[in-house]
Amino acid sequence: MKKQQKRFERPKKPFDSERIKEENKLKTKYGLKNKKEIWKSGAKVKYYRTRAKSLITAERETQQKFFDKLNEIGLGVESVADVLALTVEDILKRRLSTVVAGKGLADTAKQARQMITHKRILVKGKVVNVPSYLVKVEEEDKINLKKKVKKPKLIAEMKEESADKQEEKNE
Numbered sequence: 001m002k003k004q005q006k007r008f009e010r011p012k013k014p015f016d017s018e019r020i021k022e023e024n025k026l027k028t029k030y031g032l033k034n035k036k037e038i039w040k041s042g043a044k045v046k047y048y049r050t051r052a053k054s055l056i057t058a059e060r061e062t063q064q065k066f067f068d069k070l071n072e073i074g075l076g077v078e079s080v081a082d083v084l085a086l087t088v089e090d091i092l093k094r095r096l097s098t099v100v101a102g103k104g105l106a107d108t109a110k111q112a113r114q115m116i117t118h119k120r121i122l123v124k125g126k127v128v129n130v131p132s133y134l135v136k137v138e139e140e141d142k143i144n145l146k147k148k149v150k151k152p153k154l155i156a157e158m159k160e161e162s163a164d165k166q167e168e169k170n171e
Contacts, residue, residue, distance in 0.1 A: 008039035030092045031101070031109025037132060041091040052083035074137045096121070096143075097131040105145055120146050 011019060023035050032038060048070065055063050063080070070077040074094050077083050092098060097113040100121055106112035113131045115121055121128060122144045123135070135143070 008036060008043040010039065026089070026092065029109070030095065030098055031111075031113045032092075033113070033131075038088060038092075040132070041088045044091055045086050045088055048086055049084055052080045056080055072136050072138075073134050074140070091134070094134050095131060096123070096128060096133040096135050099135045099140060100143060103143060105143070115145075122146050 013019070023038050026032070026038055027035060051066065055066055067077050067079075067083075070083065075086060075090055077086075097109050097116055100106050100112035100116065101109040105121070106115055112121075116131045117129055119127045119129045123133070123139055124142045125144075127146065
């Protein structure tokens with residue numbers, strides 16, 4: 001079995017107070033579990049930047065494919081300069097937990113995260129239980145709450161009650 005690679009890099013200076021304060025603000029604003037999620041988003045931004053740098057000399061077609069991919073995620077990129085200007089916050093805004101909170105399905109980002117992990121959120125009719133899922137622009141309006149399913153015992157009792165009410169109406 002092959003060992004998985006890390007998808008992030010730890011900060012070079014572990015006790016940099018300014019970075020810690022900034023990360024704490026991001027953690028509370030976006031309802032993140034831990035700072036590792038911020039570092040993963042940073043790694044994703046770093047990947048996009050290096051990819052854009054390598055595409056500077058490439059043909060316009062290949063650049064456009066890359067820009068279309070980023071625009072599909074909702075990052076609003078038109079040129080290489082826009083990709084180089086991306087921040088960690090741009091990625092965090094596209095996460096499912098942030099979008100659910102922004103839509104008003106949850107009061108806070110933490111509550112949205114909890115709803116997602118408890119499988120209460122549907123994206124395109126399918127349950128998604130990953131808060132870090134990057135929501136595409138086309139999927140944004142297809143995010144719904146899962147309807148609660150009542151327990152079979154309660155359903156049987158409700159059917160009996162409705163049958164009793166029907167009989168009373170018929171009499």
